[in-house]
Amino acid sequence: MNELIISLEPQDNTRLQSLCGAFDEHLALIEKSFNLVIARQGFSFTIQSADENHYSAHLIQNAGKLICQLYNETAPIKGKIKELDLEDIHLAIQESRMLLQSQWQPSGGEIAIKTKRGVIKPRGEHQQRYLRNILSHDISFGIGPAGTGKTFLAVAAAVESLERQEIRRILLTRPAVEAGEKLGFLPGDLGQKIEPYLRPLYDALFEMLGFEKAQKLMERNVIEIAPLAYMRGRTLNDAFIILDESQNTTIEQMKMFLTRIGFNSKAVITGDVTQVDLPRHQKSGLKHAIEVLSEVEELSFNYFDSQDIVRHPVVAKVVQAYDRWEAEDEQRREQRRLEKSLEKIQQKTVEALNLEQTKILEQAENL
Structure with missing residues (x-):
């Protein structure tokens, strides 16, 4: 087990x-x-990780430096020792986290995520850019067809941030379109009611953490899985929040989600704008967000296509076939709209000519 022992000098009980x-x-x-x-024993501190992972040694060393730094800040100025309060400690912790993040921040070249279960490497340029933007932006959007790794990479980044202790919890959410606000009428507790809608998120968690570890973290509410409707009124600090299937949010729900994000939090919103299950009269919150927020520099928008699909090769061909059909179908519908418009124009023209002819005949009879 990694551990660090530090001793503070000079020894001063008031400063301690x-x-x-x-x-x-x-x-x-x-x-x-x-x-x-x-x-702690006197002026000697022994620092160990409560949960060993790939980043434990870095976190222990960082904590040792932080303690020494804080002790140095108590050094007397003009004979008066500085009294540290909780706000000073919070600020020092935030600065320490920022330093760690800058050390871990990728700088060019390939990027990878390290978890207890192994190294996860994004495939292709779009996944590389997506993951890099997740790490460098507080809010990131991943938009594209199923199977492009949008949700999986977001969960992987969340798990890595948790293991680095950059955040204190992970929150996964998804709109339950089929049940809407009527989850209370379904049998079972909250977890049982929403599990079918959140199963892809569970699968990604279990793959990266293992079943037992993921279950323990969920029992302690370090990882929380909840439907989008249950987020109203909350402010989420020190959290990594993932909104999956966001194309099925309404405009109001998307705005509500984006305004839940608090201090030292990161959010990733994933979705496929071609798979909207909302009623026809409702506009997708994801489509609306793309239109409204695309110029906000602090947000990143990342787009995938069928070439990025990492499932069975035939899936990419299926998606391409549907894309072609939808494009052709849109052309056919546009053609039908034009034909109907022409028919209406012709019908009105014929009616106008008939009316004019009738008037002429009536005038001729009256002569």
């Missing part, structure tokens, strides 16, 4: 009290923020 806080509450906050166990 300022560093640790009342009942060691400052140390407890550092422990919780980075998922660590910090044992």
